[in-house]
Amino acid sequence: MPLDKTTANPRERQATPKLPPSLLEAGAAAEARVVALLTEEIERWSGIDANLREPIEALKNLVIAGGKRLRPAFCHWSFIGAGGSPDDAAMIDAGAALELLHSFALIHDDVMDGSDRRRDLPAVHRHFMNRHSEALWNGEERRFGEGAAILIGDFAFVYADRLMAGCSPTTREIYNELRLELCVGQYLDLLGTAAGERNAERARRIEWYKSGKYTVERPLHLGAALAGRYDELAEDLSAFGLPLGEAFQMRDDILGVFGDAAITGKPVGDDLREGKLTPLIAYASERADASQAKLLDRVGAPDLHDEEIELLSALLIETGAVDAAEASIKRLVAESMEALSQVDITEEARHALGELGLFVAWRDR
Numbered sequence: 001m002p003l004d005k006t007t008a009n010p011r012e013r014q015a016t017p018k019l020p021p022s023l024l025e026a027g028a029a030a031e032a033r034v035v036a037l038l039t040e041e042i043e044r045w046s047g048i049d050a051n052l053r054e055p056i057e058a059l060k061n062l063v064i065a066g067g068k069r070l071r072p073a074f075c076h077w078s079f080i081g082a083g084g085s086p087d088d089a090a091m092i093d094a095g096a097a098l099e100l101l102h103s104f105a106l107i108h109d110d111v112m113d114g115s116d117r118r119r120d121l122p123a124v125h126r127h128f129m130n131r132h133s134e135a136l137w138n139g140e141e142r143r144f145g146e147g148a149a150i151l152i153g154d155f156a157f158v159y160a161d162r163l164m165a166g167c168s169p170t171t172r173e174i175y176n177e178l179r180l181e182l183c184v185g186q187y188l189d190l191l192g193t194a195a196g197e198r199n200a201e202r203a204r205r206i207e208w209y210k211s212g213k214y215t216v217e218r219p220l221h222l223g224a225a226l227a228g229r230y231d232e233l234a235e236d237l238s239a240f241g242l243p244l245g246e247a248f249q250m251r252d253d254i255l256g257v258f259g260d261a262a263i264t265g266k267p268v269g270d271d272l273r274e275g276k277l278t279p280l281i282a283y284a285s286e287r288a289d290a291s292q293a294k295l296l297d298r299v300g301a302p303d304l305h306d307e308e309i310e311l312l313s314a315l316l317i318e319t320g321a322v323d324a325a326e327a328s329i330k331r332l333v334a335e336s337m338e339a340l341s342q343v344d345i346t347e348e349a350r351h352a353l354g355e356l357g358l359f360v361a362w363r364d365r
Helices: 021-046 050-064 070-081 089-113 124-135 141-163 169-195 200-226 230-258 270-274 279-287 290-296 306-318 321-340 347-362
Strands: none
Touching: 021 050, 021 070, 021 089, 021 141, 021 347, 050 089, 050 124, 050 141, 070 089, 070 200, 070 230, 070 347, 089 124, 089 141, 089 169, 089 200, 124 141, 169 200, 169 230, 200 230, 200 279, 230 270, 230 279, 230 306, 230 321, 230 347, 270 306, 279 290, 279 306, 279 321, 290 306, 306 321, 321 347
């Protein structure tokens, strides 16, 4: 797949091919493990109280509704590359834990952002708000829906923890750092949105901690640790994973504004409505003229309407923010691929990780 996919309008960018085999192979095992676990838990708890079926089913439905299984895949291929076996139960559990942890983050993120859609379904909190309204229950539907979603996210967090219970101290330490870094990134994201910041360095830090490290670098570290080669491979895997994680999140930012909602499963323009601090916004703010700066001040406004979303999308192109992001993605991917060529792993894993890297950088979903 060629690296240069930049066009004047991101909506005209060539569509990404289907999910690569390296992603499907690893993701299927993790998904099957999650589904088996949650199916058992649904039966267990609904036998105690039938009302407990719905929250765990909501979590299961979110998992099977979609998702790329990127984190399990990076963990899987790092483990294989370090000499592990593809049917190793501990590695499959780790992949499933990463997918459940991601579900936890998505559910809570949608509550914090007030997002109504996820994977082309009602967000979990919105589903339970609708349940409250339809049943004419007492109290506020919003409080009930968000409260249910927070608890369902907690279910996912605890189940992920259970799956990692038998891992080595080194693996556990990496997993703990991954979880802490995720929370750090989420708070910085929340703060940047609330404060209406436009600082480019802060935007980059949010990219690293909210998504980049947690999506690529730390899953790679987990795979190496599970194979007993963390100390040997950690630095080289970081050299591959960190720039790729940053490229992944920059692509996410572009898709958040210019993506096809039918493919991404989320409304286009949500980042603009929510007022997210991203490198796109920071770059545009640095180069905007007075008229453009006034329009940028509307980012995050509660009454931001569709016409303004279109104008802001055009502004990101006009100021060169999108071209700058595409150039950064291209540079980061090249840096990442060069680092991958130096990692002491099997050629099968190197090929798979390279395939994953190109997919995450140029995907359309």
